Amino acid sequence: MSHPGPVEPPPTPWDLPSREQVAAFDGDDDLVAVGADLAPGTVLAAYRRGLFPMPEPARFRLPGRAAPPTIGWWSPARRGVLRLDGLHVSRSLRRSVRDFEIRVDTAFDEVVAGCADPRRPGGWIDDGIRAAYAELHRLGWAHSVEAWQDGRLAGGLYGVAIGGLFAGESMFHRVRDASKVALVGLVELLSDAHAAQRLIDVQWSTPHLASLGVEELPRRAYVDRLPALFTVPTPEGLLRSDG
Known part of the structure; x- marks a missing residue:
C-alpha cells in the first residue's frame, strides 16, 4: 500500500x-x-x-x-530546466543504460555523501545542507535516484519532489556514465500520465547538461510555471510504501 x-x-x-x-x-x-x-x-x-x-x-x-x-x-536569472520529452539520449548512453540497475531511495545518504565529496571541484554541500536534506528525505520530500553496478553504488542524483516539479540538487558518478544513467532513470520514473505537466529543475545549465536536453528559462517564466506544477500529483514511484 x-x-x-x-x-x-x-x-x-x-x-x-x-x-x-x-x-x-x-x-x-x-x-x-x-x-x-x-x-x-x-x-x-x-x-x-x-x-x-x-x-x-x-x-x-x-x-x-x-x-x-x-x-x-x-x-x-536563467534557470536550467529539462522537459521530460526533451531528454537527449545518445546511442552510447542508451548502451550504457543496460549496464546499470536503477534504484530509488535505497541509499539516499550515500548519494548525498558522494555529491558532497570534498575532492570534487566547486563543492558546496556542507554538513548543514546534508542534515537538512536528510530530514526532507525522512519526511518524504527528498529522493535519490541511484545507478548500481555489480551490487555497488556507481552514481546517482538527489533532489526534492513537489507535485510536478523535481528540483535536482546534485549528481555524482564513480563509474563512467552512471550519473547520466540516473538522470535517464529519473525521467523514466516521472514519465507517467502527467509527464507533459512535469519539469526537472537543474538550477543552472552547463554545456554538459545542454547536451542532454537542458534548456534555460528566464527567472520570471520559471517562477510563473510553479503554481501549475504544484497541482500535479506526486509520481507513484516516489511515494513510500507503508510496509
Whole structure:
C-alpha cells in the first residue's frame, strides 16, 4: 500500500521573498536573499517560491570570520530546466543504460555523501545542507535516484519532489556514465500520465547538461510555471510504501 504523500512540516517563521517578488527580481544576480534557516518548512517554502539554498558566496563573508557561512537563497536569472520529452539520449548512453540497475531511495545518504565529496571541484554541500536534506528525505520530500553496478553504488542524483516539479540538487558518478544513467532513470520514473505537466529543475545549465536536453528559462517564466506544477500529483514511484 502506498503512502498517501510526503509529510508537511510546520510552516517557516521566516519572511521569505514571495513568489511575485522573486519573479520581479531584476538583473543578472542569481542570489536573491541571505539568512533564515534550513528547517524543512523553510526549505519547502523556498522551493515553492522559486528559490533554493546554497551557502553564501565567499565575497560576502567577513575576513577571518570563523562562524559557518550564512545560507544564501538563489533563483538563477536563467534557470536550467529539462522537459521530460526533451531528454537527449545518445546511442552510447542508451548502451550504457543496460549496464546499470536503477534504484530509488535505497541509499539516499550515500548519494548525498558522494555529491558532497570534498575532492570534487566547486563543492558546496556542507554538513548543514546534508542534515537538512536528510530530514526532507525522512519526511518524504527528498529522493535519490541511484545507478548500481555489480551490487555497488556507481552514481546517482538527489533532489526534492513537489507535485510536478523535481528540483535536482546534485549528481555524482564513480563509474563512467552512471550519473547520466540516473538522470535517464529519473525521467523514466516521472514519465507517467502527467509527464507533459512535469519539469526537472537543474538550477543552472552547463554545456554538459545542454547536451542532454537542458534548456534555460528566464527567472520570471520559471517562477510563473510553479503554481501549475504544484497541482500535479506526486509520481507513484516516489511515494513510500507503508510496509
